[in-house]
Amino acid sequence: MLKIFDDLSTPLVADACLRVDVPLRAAPAGIGALIPGHRIAGRALPVRHYGSVDVFLEAFGRARQGDVLVIDNGGRSDEACIGDLAVLEAEAAGVAALVVWGLHRDTPELVEVGLPVFSYGNHPLGPVRLDEREPEALATARFGPHLVSGEDLVLGDEDGVLFVPAERAEEVLTTAHAIRRTEREQARRIGAGETLRDQTSFDDYLARRSADPSYTFRQHLRRTGGAIEE
Structure with missing residues (x-):
C-alpha cells in the first residue's frame, strides 16, 4: 500500500475523495509525524486507550503485517498514552506505524526506533487514570469527529492523515x-x-x-x- 501511495499526497487523495463522493475523513489539524518526512499507508488497527497499556498488547495480538495502529485517546492534552516500549512492541508485532489522537512521550527513544508515529506532539506525563473499558475497545477508534475501523485504510504524510474505506481505496x-x-x-x-x-x-x-x-x-x-x- 505504501508503494501505491508513494507518488501521491494526502491533498491529492482528499481531492480524489471529493471527486468520487467518498466522505472526507481527516485527522484533526495538528496531528503530524514525529520524524519529518515519514509517510504511512496501511490497514487501520483501531484501539481505544483507557489508561493502561494492556489494551495495546491485546490489539497487537490481532495485528497483521503492515497495519497502522490507530489510537483513540480522546485528543487528551494532559497525558501521553504511548512511549518507546509500546512502539517497540508494535514493531515486533508487524505494525508499520502508529497514529495517535493524543500525545506521545520518550521522544529521543522513539526517534531512535524510527517507526512512524503521528500525534499531536510530546508530553512527559503518562496516564494516572484507569477508565472503564468500552465493548468497542478493539473494534473502532474515534479520531476527532470520525470513527475508524478495520475496514479503513490510513494514509499519512507531512500534510496530515486521512482515513479511506478500504472498499473504495482502489477507485x-x-x-x-x-x-x-x-x-x-x-x-x-x-x-x-x-x-x-x-x-x-x-x-x-x-x-x-x-x-x-x-x-x-x-x-x-x-x-x-x-x-x-x-
Whole structure:
C-alpha cells in the first residue's frame, strides 16, 4: 500500500475523495509525524486507550503485517498514552506505524526506533487514570469527529492523515493518480508561460457565472478538464 501511495499526497487523495463522493475523513489539524518526512499507508488497527497499556498488547495480538495502529485517546492534552516500549512492541508485532489522537512521550527513544508515529506532539506525563473499558475497545477508534475501523485504510504524510474505506481505496487512489498527472501538466504549462487562468478558460468561467450564478468553478474545471480544487 505504501508503494501505491508513494507518488501521491494526502491533498491529492482528499481531492480524489471529493471527486468520487467518498466522505472526507481527516485527522484533526495538528496531528503530524514525529520524524519529518515519514509517510504511512496501511490497514487501520483501531484501539481505544483507557489508561493502561494492556489494551495495546491485546490489539497487537490481532495485528497483521503492515497495519497502522490507530489510537483513540480522546485528543487528551494532559497525558501521553504511548512511549518507546509500546512502539517497540508494535514493531515486533508487524505494525508499520502508529497514529495517535493524543500525545506521545520518550521522544529521543522513539526517534531512535524510527517507526512512524503521528500525534499531536510530546508530553512527559503518562496516564494516572484507569477508565472503564468500552465493548468497542478493539473494534473502532474515534479520531476527532470520525470513527475508524478495520475496514479503513490510513494514509499519512507531512500534510496530515486521512482515513479511506478500504472498499473504495482502489477507485480513490486511481483518481488521485489522474489528478496528479493533470496538476503536474498544468504546473509544467505555467512554467512554460501559459497561466492557469488561460489553461482553465477563466474568462469563459466568469462569463458563464455571470449568466448563471449557480455555475461553480468545480463544474467548470470538470467541463474543461482542469484540476486545482478537486
